[in-house]
Amino acid sequence: xxxxxxxFYAWCDEASRVDALAAALSALARPGGFVDAWxxxxxxxxxxxxxxxxxxIRVQYPCTGAAHATCSTILAGAQRLxxxxxxxxxxxxxxxxxxxxxxxxxxxEPRWSLRGPHEPQGPLEMYPDNYMSFFRSFRLELAWGRxxxxxxxxxxxxxxxxxxxxxxxxxxxxxxxxxxxxxTGGCTNAWHWHAPVTTCATYNADAREIARDLAVxxxxxxxxxxxxxxxxxxxxxxxxxxxxxxxxxxxxxxxxRGASVARKEGGARAWSLSRETVLKALxxxxxxxxxxxxxxAVPDDARRAAASRAAxxxxxxxxxxxxxxxxxxxPVDTDKHRHFRFLKKHPPFLVRRLVSGGVxxxxxxxxxxxxxxxxxxDALGLMS
Numbered sequence: 001x002x003x004x005x006x007x008f009y010a011w012c013d014e015a016s017r018v019d020a021l022a023a024a025l026s027a028l029a030r031p032g033g034f035v036d037a038w039x040x041x042x043x044x045x046x047x048x049x050x051x052x053x054x055x056x057i058r059v060q061y062p063c064t065g066a067a068h069a070t071c072s073t074i075l076a077g078a079q080r081l082x083x084x085x086x087x088x089x090x091x092x093x094x095x096x097x098x099x100x101x102x103x104x105x106x107x108x109e110p111r112w113s114l115r116g117p118h119e120p121q122g123p124l125e126m127y128p129d130n131y132m133s134f135f136r137s138f139r140l141e142l143a144w145g146r147x148x149x150x151x152x153x154x155x156x157x158x159x160x161x162x163x164x165x166x167x168x169x170x171x172x173x174x175x176x177x178x179x180x181x182x183x184t185g186g187c188t189n190a191w192h193w194h195a196p197v198t199t200c201a202t203y204n205a206d207a208r209e210i211a212r213d214l215a216v217x218x219x220x221x222x223x224x225x226x227x228x229x230x231x232x233x234x235x236x237x238x239x240x241x242x243x244x245x246x247x248x249x250x251x252x253x254x255x256x257r258g259a260s261v262a263r264k265e266g267g268a269r270a271w272s273l274s275r276e277t278v279l280k281a282l283x284x285x286x287x288x289x290x291x292x293x294x295x296x297a298v299p300d301d302a303r304r305a306a307a308s309r310a311a312x313x314x315x316x317x318x319x320x321x322x323x324x325x326x327x328x329x330x331p332v333d334t335d336k337h338r339h340f341r342f343l344k345k346h347p348p349f350l351v352r353r354l355v356s357g358g359v360x361x362x363x364x365x366x367x368x369x370x371x372x373x374x375x376x377x378d379a380l381g382l383m384s
Contacts, residue, residue, distance in 0.1 A: 025071060028101070102125045251273050
């Protein structure tokens with residue numbers, strides 16, 4: 001399969017990985033749904049009992065160095081928006097998908113180093129069993145009313161639903177119980193865990209460590225260290241790694257295919273990151289970085305216009321779902337080239353400060369967080 005779909009990653013200390021997997025599994029599993037867990041293919045536990053699945057993993061994981069689980073989970077987007085084709089007695093079944101979860105010991109990873117592109121990327125990984133199940137928001141039934149159809153509004157509506165599901169899965173995976181075990185994580189629409197600034201979402205348990213995304217990106221791209229090894233190391237160690245690079249060193253940030261280099265007029269245009277920029281960002285107050293990221297996430301004029309039109313359609317569709325009274329719905333397929341072209345030219349960004357003290361950055365899975373970071377760093381005068 002050439003399209004991997006969204007893949008979620010998380011980093012925590014090795015001693016806590018089974019606990020982190022068990023907590024995520026408990027938060028994700030659909031009540032009464034099936035759970036399939038195994039440490040190797042000879043020892044499996046296909047059950048509806050979460051306790052039995054987790055007990056088997058705890059026994060087998062120390063021996064095998066790996067643990068796997070599959071469960072059915074409910075996507076929140078359509079339920080929260082009450083879209084008509086997902087309402088009714090079968091709504092949970094229609095919006096449930098299978099997700100696979102895995103965790104690995106540090107000793108396990110080298111065993112796979114010569115086995116091709118599907119070696120462990122974790123410490124912890126999660127991904128939909130079928131990537132199109134996650135992207136079902138591409139196909140919507142919408143009450144358009146009289147105004148003409150709008151590609152921009154269709155793309156905005158698809159993002160509105162998708163970002164709910166993206167955040168929900170990321171937080172149930174990385175922050176299922178408030179324990180703080182998982183220090184950082186992310187999501188990417190690629191086979192591998194890439195530099196955080198090139199992914200579509202990141203999670204940091206402590207918003208004061210938001211510069212970690214930049215520093216880890218630098219070390220990963222400059223020193224070629226795998227993300228699974230460096231994602232959670234201390235900021236002091238990351239600072240030392242960046243500082244050890246030659247003055248003036250830069251790393252290239254590869255834009256997503258078809259992406260616009262600049263998100264808005266006057267924004268930072270360089271798809272590269274310098275050593276000096278990372279060091280200045282590490283020295284900057286975290287609150288200033290977060291404020292700049294939030295300011296840079298404000299939609300441009302094209303997206304604001306699309307959002308206004310999308311809000312009207314969404315309200316009309318909600319009213320129809322709740323009361324049965326309103327204009328007829330029309331099927332809309334939002335996975336066309338023209339929709340993706342709008343998303344890549346005007347990528348949506350989300351900066352969410354969590355009650356727990358953490359922070360989530362997100363964009364569409366077909367886009368990259370780098371334009372958001374570049375605009376924020378440029379606004380602070382840190383780009384060099």
